[in-house]
Amino acid sequence: MRRALAAACAAAGILSLWTLMPRHDAALGEGQVTLGREEAIRRAVEWARQHGAEISGWRFATGAEFDPALARVRRQNPGSPVARTFTPVRIRVLAFHSTGDAVEVTMTATGRPLSFQDRRQAAAGERGESAAEEELARLAGAEAALFQRTAENVRTLEGSRSAWEWPDPVLKGVLARIVVVTRNGRVVNSSLEFEATRDAAGPPPPRGGWRAAWVAALLAVLSLVGGALAWTLFTTLLRRTDPFGFAARFLWIPAAGIAATFLSGNYQNAALLRSFDEGVTGDSRLVLGVALSSLLLLGLFLMLAAAYAAAPVGHMKRWAAAALLVRGVWRNRQAAEEAWTGLAAGILIGSVPYWTAALTNAPRARFLEEMNLLAAPAPAMEALKGLATGWEVYSAVLFFYPWLAARWKRGWAAWLAALAAGSVISASLRGAFPPAHPANLAAGAAMTAGYLLVYRFGGMLGAWLAPLGMYGAVQGVRLAQMAAPSLSTAGWQMLALTGGLAVAALGASFLLPKADTGAMETEMVQAASAPPRSQRERLRAELEVARRAQQDLLPEAPPSIEGFEVAAACHPAREVGGDLYDCLPCPHGRWLLCVADVSGKGLGAALHMTLVKGMLASAAHHAPPLRTLAARLNQAVGEAGRGRLFTTMSLLMLDPHARRAEHVRAGHNPPLLWRAATGECEWRKPRGIGLGLAGAATFEANLDTETIELAAGDTLVLYSDGVTEDMNSAGEQFGEERLLELVREHAAEGPHRLLGAIMEEARRFRGQQDLHDDWTLLIVRCSRNGAGGPDRQGEG
Amino acid sequence: MTRSFSIETRDQGNVRVLELRGYLDAHTAPRFEAAVEEELRAGRAKLVVDCSELDYISSAGLGVFMTFIDEARSAGGDIKLAAIQPKVYQIFDVLGFPALFDIQPTVESAVSRFDAGEG
Numbered sequence: 001m002r003r004a005l006a007a008a009c010a011a012a013g014i015l016s017l018w019t020l021m022p023r024h025d026a027a028l029g030e031g032q033v034t035l036g037r038e039e040a041i042r043r044a045v046e047w048a049r050q051h052g053a054e055i056s057g058w059r060f061a062t063g064a065e066f067d068p069a070l071a072r073v074r075r076q077n078p079g080s081p082v083a084r085t086f087t088p089v090r091i092r093v094l095a096f097h098s099t100g101d102a103v104e105v106t107m108t109a110t111g112r113p114l115s116f117q118d119r120r121q122a123a124a125g126e127r128g129e130s131a132a133e134e135e136l137a138r139l140a141g142a143e144a145a146l147f148q149r150t151a152e153n154v155r156t157l158e159g160s161r162s163a164w165e166w167p168d169p170v171l172k173g174v175l176a177r178i179v180v181v182t183r184n185g186r187v188v189n190s191s192l193e194f195e196a197t198r199d200a201a202g203p204p205p206p207r208g209g210w211r212a213a214w215v216a217a218l219l220a221v222l223s224l225v226g227g228a229l230a231w232t233l234f235t236t237l238l239r240r241t242d243p244f245g246f247a248a249r250f251l252w253i254p255a256a257g258i259a260a261t262f263l264s265g266n267y268q269n270a271a272l273l274r275s276f277d278e279g280v281t282g283d284s285r286l287v288l289g290v291a292l293s294s295l296l297l298l299g300l301f302l303m304l305a306a307a308y309a310a311a312p313v314g315h316m317k318r319w320a321a322a323a324l325l326v327r328g329v330w331r332n333r334q335a336a337e338e339a340w341t342g343l344a345a346g347i348l349i350g351s352v353p354y355w356t357a358a359l360t361n362a363p364r365a366r367f368l369e370e371m372n373l374l375a376a377p378a379p380a381m382e383a384l385k386g387l388a389t390g391w392e393v394y395s396a397v398l399f400f401y402p403w404l405a406a407r408w409k410r411g412w413a414a415w416l417a418a419l420a421a422g423s424v425i426s427a428s429l430r431g432a433f434p435p436a437h438p439a440n441l442a443a444g445a446a447m448t449a450g451y452l453l454v455y456r457f458g459g460m461l462g463a464w465l466a467p468l469g470m471y472g473a474v475q476g477v478r479l480a481q482m483a484a485p486s487l488s489t490a491g492w493q494m495l496a497l498t499g500g501l502a503v504a505a506l507g508a509s510f511l512l513p514k515a516d517t518g519a520m521e522t523e524m525v526q527a528a529s530a531p532p533r534s535q536r537e538r539l540r541a542e543l544e545v546a547r548r549a550q551q552d553l554l555p556e557a558p559p560s561i562e563g564f565e566v567a568a569a570c571h572p573a574r575e576v577g578g579d580l581y582d583c584l585p586c587p588h589g590r591w592l593l594c595v596a597d598v599s600g601k602g603l604g605a606a607l608h609m610t611l612v613k614g615m616l617a618s619a620a621h622h623a624p625p626l627r628t629l630a631a632r633l634n635q636a637v638g639e640a641g642r643g644r645l646f647t648t649m650s651l652l653m654l655d656p657h658a659r660r661a662e663h664v665r666a667g668h669n670p671p672l673l674w675r676a677a678t679g680e681c682e683w684r685k686p687r688g689i690g691l692g693l694a695g696a697a698t699f700e701a702n703l704d705t706e707t708i709e710l711a712a713g714d715t716l717v718l719y720s721d722g723v724t725e726d727m728n729s730a731g732e733q734f735g736e737e738r739l740l741e742l743v744r745e746h747a748a749e750g751p752h753r754l755l756g757a758i759m760e761e762a763r764r765f766r767g768q769q770d771l772h773d774d775w776t777l778l779i780v781r782c783s784r785n786g787a788g789g790p791d792r793q794g795e796g
Numbered sequence: 797m798t799r800s801f802s803i804e805t806r807d808q809g810n811v812r813v814l815e816l817r818g819y820l821d822a823h824t825a826p827r828f829e830a831a832v833e834e835e836l837r838a839g840r841a842k843l844v845v846d847c848s849e850l851d852y853i854s855s856a857g858l859g860v861f862m863t864f865i866d867e868a869r870s871a872g873g874d875i876k877l878a879a880i881q882p883k884v885y886q887i888f889d890v891l892g893f894p895a896l897f898d899i900q901p902t903v904e905s906a907v908s909r910f911d912a913g914e915g
Binding site: 313314316317409516517518519521522525526597599646648666667668669685687688689690692693694698701702721725773 | 801802817818823826827830854891893896
């Protein structure tokens with residue numbers, strides 16, 4: 001169902017992009033490029049050759065720049081002949097030689113030469129035949145006659161400079177200018193430039209009050225996210241045991257995106273362009289780019305660690321499949337499903353700005369506006385940038401929303417706040433429309449809502465991969481619709497890459513087996529509630545004190561009861577436990593024997609165990625009837641536990657003289673009675689509800705008291721569920737049957753021997769496993785002679 | 797060793813069915829607790845817990861039922877248990893749960909008890 005819905009999203013997204021983009025995308029309208037990278041380089045080589053520079057075989061970097069003022073003039077004055085000479089997109093081709101020589105050629109999107117810059121050191125002394133007038137003819141072409149000279153061989157540091165201007169006949173304030181600098185008769189620098197006064201270019205997009213509010217909102221959101229991040233890092237982070245390990249394991253996903261862009265040559269291309277602009281040659285700025293990427297990764301690392309540390313326990317189910325995946329559990333159907341959902345939904349999210357443009361009659365959308373269409377030799381890899389630069393996903397969806405959800409009871413409020421933050425980030429970063437335009441915020445909000453929905457229903461991995469689907473689809477469709485054949489091929493490659501990943505994820509979601517996300521979730525929830533590392537040592541020491549104190553609460557040794565033998569053991573599964581046994585003397589020589597189990601384990605259970613012990617001693621003081629005693633305990637435990645904790649208990653009131661025991665069972669495991677006469681065992685299970693589970697009326701209505709007459713040798717075995725539910729490494733339980741067999745076999749040997757036999761068998765059964773639960777056993781035997789002392793043989 | 801536990805929720809009419817799978821013990825109980833709390837907070841008090849795939853329950857798991865039963869009932873709903881495996885039923889039975897909870901042999905019968913105006 002979810003997979004089908006995602007498929008529908010992907011289909012709707014692609015369809016919308018394909019039909020809406022040509023009408024609304026600025027790059028496809030004003031920024032149309034008819035040359036591919038190879039063709040642009042070929043023309044640059046040809047152009048340089050006309051200037052006497054042979055650059056074929058050099059290293060090339062290419063780029064495309066967008067001039068919004070020119071686009072505006074062209075849009076507003078379609079009749080302007082000067083504006084029509086240029087295109088809003090200018091293609092740059094840089095050629096580098098290993099000797100440090102460099103040549104730059106620029107041209108319009110249709111390939112018309114715009115400039116030539118010669119930075120060949122070796123050619124400094126060469127003489128050329130090229131006169132400035134020849135360069136004018138080459139640059140102006142058919143319009144050469146329209147240009148009027150404004151400067152003639154003016155001496156400058158660079159060389160002698162000539163300039164011509166062609167004022168637009170219909171549009172005042174607009175002109176084309178040609179500047180040629182020659183040295184030794186050789187052109188070192190020439191350009192054909194578009195110039196427009198502010199009046200001619202028309203008013204820029206409205207700014208003013210909105211703009212200020214916009215910047216303020218952005219700053220507020222960024223400081224809020226930054227502050228929350230810092231706060232989380234300092235406080236919450238230590239509450240989990242593994243946030244840094246978690247983030248480190250996850251880092252390969254954005255790192256893969258950055259690495260792919262690097263390997264595709266995009267970084268090198270950008271470094272060559274930047275180096276040239278700064279007057280140096282080669283890609284000396286590559287190190288800077290790599291350093292910036294490392295800084296970016298460090299930021300993402302901290303963001304992920306904080307996000308994981310801040311996410312509430314309830315969100316762990318959305319993180320479990322991804323956590324398993326980065327742990328190397330590749331056969332993981334849930335992760336594949338999330339990946340498919342995210343990639344597919346991302347495609348629809350990418351179409352949002354175009355829908356917004358269509359619905360609000362907004363100006364052209366310049367979504368993902370970087371015009372470096374020609375930048376990378378393999379622009380298909382550009383889609384992977386989405387993994388590292390989906391900032392609204394990182395900040396609003398993966399960090400801000402879970403962080404707020406952990407703090408605010410109202411889920412919708414956290415959702416709304418994250419939506420607001422995400423829309424500001426998204427709108428300001430992507431900037432599909434002018435900042436002040438309402439469509440900008442609307443598009444940002446709609447996109448963030450999309451990501452939040454993916455997080456909610458598709459999981460954390462889905463939300464993370466959604467920008468990859470978004471980038472891949474938007475850039476892919478845009479490139480595929482470009483006029484230049486090599487660009488449209490690159491677009492299809494990008495679509496194939498994104499689609500291939502999505503289809504692979506979809507296939508995997510059918511083929512792979514389900515991973516055990518439940519176990520992972522449990523582990524993450526446990527890590528979420530671990531105490532800070534700094535406190536752990538202290539806690540351990542305090543627990544040791546608690547353990548000793550608790551052991552002191554148990555009877556030092558089983559009591560001597562005339563005519564009976566008693567043996568007992570109580571082992572907590574952790575340092576402290578919730579199990580309890582006790583033997584209290586009562587009036588008229590009677591004894592109250594008890595085995596109890598407080599729900600849960602560890603410290604909480606141990607504290608309650610102490611409480612129950614006190615209540616038992618207090619209640620037993622006047623030795624009321626067993627039924628009354630149980631009812632009082634039920635009330636006391638209920639009040640103390642407030643419905644969250646309960647206690648099961650077996651109570652025996654032993655009358656040694658009458659050789660009789662009264663028994664009530666408050667939800668506890670039924671004791672085992674071995675009859676010496678027959679050698680057979682029976683479970684004693686009168687009705688009874690656990691203490692603290694029900695109100696007085698229900699408790700008493702469901703409580704039976706039974707009387708057990710004991711003959712010589714008869715043995716009663718009271719135990720906690722830790723004995724029967726003890727587990728071995730195969731996950732098998734010790735079980736009632738095994739206990740029953742042991743009692744049947746060893747009861748005749750006396751309680752101490754029987755206890756020893758059961759403990760030994762339990763240890764053998766458990767093997768290397770730790771105790772699963774607190775383990776308590778109390779054995780009472782009616783002595784054979786009717787008046788003997790305690791059995792002294794066997795276990796001490 | 798961490799054992800597997802999962803919760804799946806679905807609607808059956810106006811009744812919310814929580815299907816438990818695997819081991820509900822002290823480690824996994826907080827997740828069950830969070831799930832039930834989420835339902836009650838969202839105003840869904842008619843809950844049926846489908847135990848057909850529940851392999852084990854410890855006292856901590858049982859505690860979750862106790863924690864929320866009053867809240868569910870006072871909100872006009874109930875927490876009914878259904879399709880408990882014999883081994884697990886024994887644990888419920890020893891503790892006296894049948895006197896406190898409506899335990900049904902199948903999810904359908906548990907749901908229909910709500911429809912019949914019970915709880």
